[in-house]
Amino acid sequence: MNGIGIDVSKRQLDVGTTDGKTLQVSNSRSGFAELDLWLQGHPAVQIVLEATGGYEQPVLDFLHNAGHPVVRANALRARKLAQGLGHMAKTDRLDAYALAKMAALVKLRSYQPLEPWQREMRDFVRARRQAMHALTVARQQQEMVGNRELRRLLQANITCLQRTVERLGKRISEQVSKQPQLAALKSMKGVGPGLQAVLASYLPELGKISGKAVASLVGVAPMSHDSGTMRGKRSIHGGRAEIRQVLYMASMSAMRHEPRLRDFYQSLRARGKEGKVAIVAVMQKMLVILNARMRDAQGGSIPA
Incomplete structure (x- = not known):
């Protein structure tokens, strides 16, 4: 059976299949309807975007609601597969074909839409992250200015952004407090509303898959680099950077206030592990523990 890939841009969708069929439609409701009709004549094991x-x-939500086996893939992973297939050039059509090959060759986790409250929370989390980035840029801009009048004008922008970040933080805390299923997360010291919101909206798999799988999704599971008798240095890469950035800050707090994690970090350092390596290990351990607590709170079991 065919694999189908869809390269998505703001205005259009380029569709490709492993047997060479192509389609181009607009990234709009009318385009989705046209795509749905076309897909009925082109059954696929997976549709990868x-x-x-x-x-x-x-389009993800549309295809999911229409009953198609749709998957959202990591862009870096898709690009590396395309290069491995020999597609060094990059066009929308080539990207669609590479995604189709991924659909045919790799069994991926099916797309599961977020709950309405998770979508709203993700919007607020994203807005706060963007405001914090803008605040950092504004402060850097002011530091490079010597004119007192201009510094005052720039300070007004900084003050406005600070208030926005604060207001968004309060709204996120309120949203988290309305979701009792997240209470299991705050049982660990260092896990505040910010991390709870990020995990809830960017890692809905938490508590539903194994701790190892969760760590891999986030990108804190060290990858082997061995060949023959050579044992290379383990490293992390890929994963969901939105989670990793917040998890890093939470791990720094947890190492000071959570005895189990503090002892774990100190034992790694005593064995000669580098500071950054030990911190990543703490981040991974935090995720594994939080994953187990969410599983227990939901009354489920984690797959092997």
């Missing part, structure tokens, strides 16, 4: 900053979300 890559994450493109949110432009893929409407």
Whole structure:
């Protein structure tokens, strides 16, 4: 059976199959309807789209609701597969074909839409992260200015951004407090509303899959680099950076206030592990523990 890939841009969808069929439609409701009709004549084992900053979300939801086996793939992973297949050039049509090959060759986790409250929370989390980035840029801009009048004008922008970040933080805390299923997360010291919101909205798999799988999704599971008798240095890469950034800050707090994690970190350092390596290990352990607590709170079991 065919694999189908869809390259998504703001205005259009380029569709490709492993047997060479192609289709181009607009990234709109009318385009989705045309795509749905076309897919009925082209059955596929999987339909793979890559994450493109949110432009893929409407078509993902449409295809899922229409009953198609749709998957959202990591963009870096898709690009590396394309290069491995010999596609060094990059066009929308080539990208669609590479995604189709991924659909045919790799069994991926089916797309599961977020609950309405998770979508709203993700919007607020994203807005706060963007405001914090803008605040950092504004402060750097002010530091490079010597004129007192201009510094005052720039300070007004900084003050406005600070208030926005604060207001968004309060709204996120309120949203978290309305979701009792997240109470299991705050049982660990260092896990505040910010991390709870990020995990709830960017890692809905938490508590539903194994701790090892969760660590891999986030990108804190060290990858082997061995060949023959050579044992290379383990490293992390890929994963969901939105989670990793917040998890890092939470791990720094947890290492000071959570005895279990503090002892774990100190034992790694005593064995000669580098500081950054030990911190990543703490991040991974935090995720594994939080995953187990969410599983227990939901009354489920974690797959092997």
